[in-house]
Amino acid sequence: MTASVAYLSHADCGRHDTGWNHPEHVGRLRAIPRALRNDFALYEAIQHLEGRHASPDEIALAHEPAYVQLVEDLAKRGGGRLDADTIESEGSWDAATAGAGCVLDAVDFSLAGTVVRSFSAVRPPGHHALGASGMGFCLFGNVAIAAHYARRNKQLDRVLVVDWDVHHGNGTQALVETDPNIRFVSMHQWPWYPGTGAADDRGPHQNVWNVPMAAGLAREAYVSAFLSAVDAASVGFTPDLLIISAGFDSLAGDPLGGFTMEMDDVTRLTRELVSRADQWCGGRVVSALEGGYAPERLGEAAVTHLRALL
Numbered sequence: 128m129t130a131s132v133a134y135l136s137h138a139d140c141g142r143h144d145t146g147w148n149h150p151e152h153v154g155r156l157r158a159i160p161r162a163l164r165n166d167f168a169l170y171e172a173i174q175h176l177e178g179r180h181a182s183p184d185e186i187a188l189a190h191e192p193a194y195v196q197l198v199e200d201l202a203k204r205g206g207g208r209l210d211a212d213t214i215e216s217e218g219s220w221d222a223a224t225a226g227a228g229c230v231l232d233a234v235d236f237s238l239a240g241t242v243v244r245s246f247s248a249v250r251p252p253g254h255h256a257l258g259a260s261g262m263g264f265c266l267f268g269n270v271a272i273a274a275h276y277a278r279r280n281k282q283l284d285r286v287l288v289v290d291w292d293v294h295h296g297n298g299t300q301a302l303v304e305t306d307p308n309i310r311f312v313s314m315h316q317w318p319w320y321p322g323t324g325a326a327d328d329r330g331p332h333q334n335v336w337n338v339p340m341a342a343g344l345a346r347e348a349y350v351s352a353f354l355s356a357v358d359a360a361s362v363g364f365t366p367d368l369l370i371i372s373a374g375f376d377s378l379a380g381d382p383l384g385g386f387t388m389e390m391d392d393v394t395r396l397t398r399e400l401v402s403r404a405d406q407w408c409g410g411r412v413v414s415a416l417e418g419g420y421a422p423e424r425l426g427e428a429a430v431t432h433l434r435a436l437l
Contacts, residue, residue, distance in 0.1 A: 131410075132436045133174040133242035134163070135233055137225035140250050142218025144206075149214065150383060150420045151251065151264040159248045159416075162426030169434050174242055178229030178249075181272065186227055188275040189268050189302045191259040198223065198266055209261035223251055223266040226415075230273040233413040237368065238281055244401065244412040244436045246373065248429060252417045254296035254372050255321060262298060263321060269415050270370050271302035274309050277368050284308060287366035287407075289357055290315075291396060292374020292417040293384030295324030295337070299372065304330035310360045314338040314353040314377075316385055336360045342385025349377070350392050354399055361407070369404045369412045375419030375428040383420045390431045397435035412436065 141153050163170055186195050201207050202220035209215060226249035233245040253270060255263030270288055277283045286309045290296040295315040300323075303309040315324050317339030324337040336356040340349060375393070377386040404412045414432065419425035 131243050132172070132433065133176050133233070133236060133245040134433060135176050135178045135229040135245055135247040136249070137178045137229055139180075139218065139221040139225040141222070142216070143222035143251050144216035144218060145214045153250075154422045155419065155425055156248060156250050158422035158426035159429045162430045163433070166430050166434070169430060169437070172437060173433060176232070178225060178232040178247065180221070180224040181227035181231055185231060185276060186224070186267055186272060188279060189258065189271045190256070194259045198261070209266070213261040213264055213266070215266070219251070219266065226250060226253070227267050227269050227272050230269045230413060230415045231276050234273050234277050234281065234368070237411040237413055243410045245414065246429065246433050246436060247415040249416055253415070254290060254292060254299045254374070254417050255294070256298040257301055263294065265298060268298050268302045270372050271299045273370055273413060273415070274303050275306070278306065278308060283367040285364055285366050286368050286370065287360060287364070288312070288370045288372065289400065290372035290374065290417070291353055291377050292372055293377040293381065293386050294320055294374070294418060296372055297321050297323040300330065300335055304332065304335050307332035307334050310334045310336070310364055312336040312338070312353070312356045312360050314340060314349065314356065316340060316342050319384070340386070343387060346387050346389060346392055349386055349388055350395060353396065357400070357403065361403070366407050367411070368408055369400060371400065371412065371414035372417045373414045373432055374417035375425050378419070378424055378428060380424065381419065381421050383418065390427060393428050393431045394435045397432050401436060
């Protein structure tokens with residue numbers, strides 16, 4: 128019997144070398160399979176799939192072709208900085224195209240019914256990347272590319288993207304808000320990096336739900352606010368696909384955030400979204416890693432998320 132959940136990864140995602148002193152280092156990714164091997168029942172219950180590389184044309188579904196070329200050229204020259212926080216190395220082009228490609232494969236698998244739900248353990252993350260520039264550790268907007276791919280290449284009518292990373296998904300918003308048939312929900316710490324995501328910022332088609340939240344609140348406040356926004360975004364809008372930006376820096380103790388959520392909250396959020404997807408679109412859920420900068424916590428959270436996807 129085909130497993131209903133897949134874990135997608137690509138070895139090239141480890142080639143994005145930011146240095147061990149950078150918060151977004153390769154140890155984040157290594158922590159996930161290490162944690163997964165400690166849960167043998169889950170390891171056996173899910174499919175392990177290696178994704179593909181996205182093509183430049185696929186990345187250009189969300190990004191300016193000149194920027195896509197710039198990212199490739201900078202890697203060929205050995206790397207450099209796109210901004211103060213966003214580093215490229217020689218391997219970053221292969222890592223970034225592999226990260227996006229994993230999420231595109233996840234869309235294909237979900238629509239084909241091969242695996243209905245999936246989690247892509249990829250880096251660099253994507254939700255801060257803008258159309259013509261990298262930002263906040265991110266090179267390409269993996270989930271935004273996937274949303275446009277689902278709409279344009281797979282002819283889906285409606286896509287819902289939800290983001291529980293502790294930072295506002297400013298890049299995802301900028302890349303999808305011009306399509307009224309993509310809706311976007313972001314819950315994030317406020318005030319906090321990158322300084323965007325006010326509640327009254329609804330996008331040009333009123334298809335954005337920003338949920339700014341103070342640090343240090345009770346766990347339930349974050350879970351309730353997020354789910355309420357998801358429900359508001361789905362009024363009169365039944366998604367054909369649900370895409371999750373799974374940022375685990377929203378957990379208590381993350382060095383780059385001040386939220387208080389715990390593993391039980393990851394379980395609840397995931398199960399609530401799966402339940403809604405079951406009603407909306409045959410359970411089709413594509414999830415991709417964003418933040419999470421305490422590697423051991425990140426590994427535990429990814430395993431918790433996968434278990435709940437099952």
